[in-house]
Amino acid sequence: MGRYAVLVTGPAGSGKSTLCSALITHAHSAGRNVHLFNLDPAAEHFEYAPAIDIRELVSLADVMEEMGLGPNGGLVYCFEYLLENLDWLEEQLGAFDDDYIIIDCPGQIELYTHTPLITRLLSILTTTYNFRLCSLYLLESNFIDDAPKYFAGVMSAMSSMINLDCACINVMSKMDLVKSGDTGEKTQGGRNRRELQRYLDPDPLLLVEEANSRTNPKFHALNQALVQLIDDFSMVSFMPLDSTDEDSVGSLLSHVDNAMQYGEDEEPKEPKDLDGGDFGDE
Numbered sequence: 001m002g003r004y005a006v007l008v009t010g011p012a013g014s015g016k017s018t019l020c021s022a023l024i025t026h027a028h029s030a031g032r033n034v035h036l037f038n039l040d041p042a043a044e045h046f047e048y049a050p051a052i053d054i055r056e057l058v059s060l061a062d063v064m065e066e067m068g069l070g071p072n073g074g075l076v077y078c079f080e081y082l083l084e085n086l087d088w089l090e091e092q093l094g095a096f097d098d099d100y101i102i103i104d105c106p107g108q109i110e111l112y113t114h115t116p117l118i119t120r121l122l123s124i125l126t127t128t129y130n131f132r133l134c135s136l137y138l139l140e141s142n143f144i145d146d147a148p149k150y151f152a153g154v155m156s157a158m159s160s161m162i163n164l165d166c167a168c169i170n171v172m173s174k175m176d177l178v179k180s181g182d183t184g185e186k187t188q189g190g191r192n193r194r195e196l197q198r199y200l201d202p203d204p205l206l207l208v209e210e211a212n213s214r215t216n217p218k219f220h221a222l223n224q225a226l227v228q229l230i231d232d233f234s235m236v237s238f239m240p241l242d243s244t245d246e247d248s249v250g251s252l253l254s255h256v257d258n259a260m261q262y263g264e265d266e267e268p269k270e271p272k273d274l275d276g277g278d279f280g281d282e
């Protein structure tokens with residue numbers, strides 16, 4: 001068997017740890033052996049005890065106290081420290097032969113977009129330890145409450161995708177909070193699932209119209225440019241996820257396996273096209 005690593009990333013509170021637990025539960029119930037790797041030096045609680053835990057090497061609380069750093073500087077220090085102590089990582093990874101690890105990452109977006117630290121770690125996992133990688137970027141469903149907010153979310157997903165340079169799947173999390181469109185029910189932000197479908201696989205024309213209707217005319221050219229970018233960058237679509245639903249988690253795990261060609265012998269290829277799942281198709 002090969003070695004596989006699923007990186008679960010996304011902004012704070014987007015549902016990363018919940019998804020990690022749901023993926024592990026699903027994999028275990030299918031008789032698969034997967035391990036949790038906690039990469040968040042500030043993490044507190046886990047449903048499953050991490051098999052590998054960065055806090056055993058370095059914790060954010062200790063760094064902040066001993067180095068007199070704030071939370072963001074402290075986090076960067078923790079990752080630099082990890083990269084300087086790769087023998088620790090090697091020892092941890094050496095404990096498993098048939099590795100399939102799910103990596104719960106910190107929520108600070110700066111780690112993926114502003115510094116090369118996570119990128120370097122991924123490069124080490126692939127080149128030194130022969131892992132096949134897939135990165136998940138979670139964005140909460142409330143990011144589709146309005147077009148400008150959605151733009152911000154898409155830009156962060158794009159930035160992460162470009163920097164991480166591995167198979168990437170964008171995920172729209174907490175879809176259970178979006179009520180069914182069948183009865184005309186609306187979400188708190190005023191949308192129903194049918195309306196949300198166009199955000200999972202964006203239609204540039206509708207997006208620009210909506211953004212223009214909500215922003216000062218001086219930003220309309222910017223809206224147009226952003227929508228053009230989203231349209232040109234055709235990989236920016238989101239797979240809907242409800243971590244409380246086993247089928248939804250199972251479907252995501254299948255896409256992840258597919259992206260890493262789990263269990264297949266040939267070299268990793270580009271991930272296959274993802275559709276928008278079964279939300280809003282009715």
Ligand SMILES: Nc1nc2c(ncn2[C@@H]2O[C@H](COP(=O)(O)OP(=O)(O)OP(=O)(O)O)[C@@H](O)[C@H]2O)c(=O)[nH]1
Pocket residue numbers: 010011012013014015016017018019106107173174175176177241242243244
């Ligand atoms: N309704 C609903 N709530 C969810 C879902 N996933 C996560 N949550 C809730 O969202 C909150 C944050 O979830 P976490 O899994 O801790 O999010 P996180 O991204 O790991 O958070 P940080 O580690 O702080 O960045 C918790 O209250 C979860 O119960 C989901 O699919 N549906």
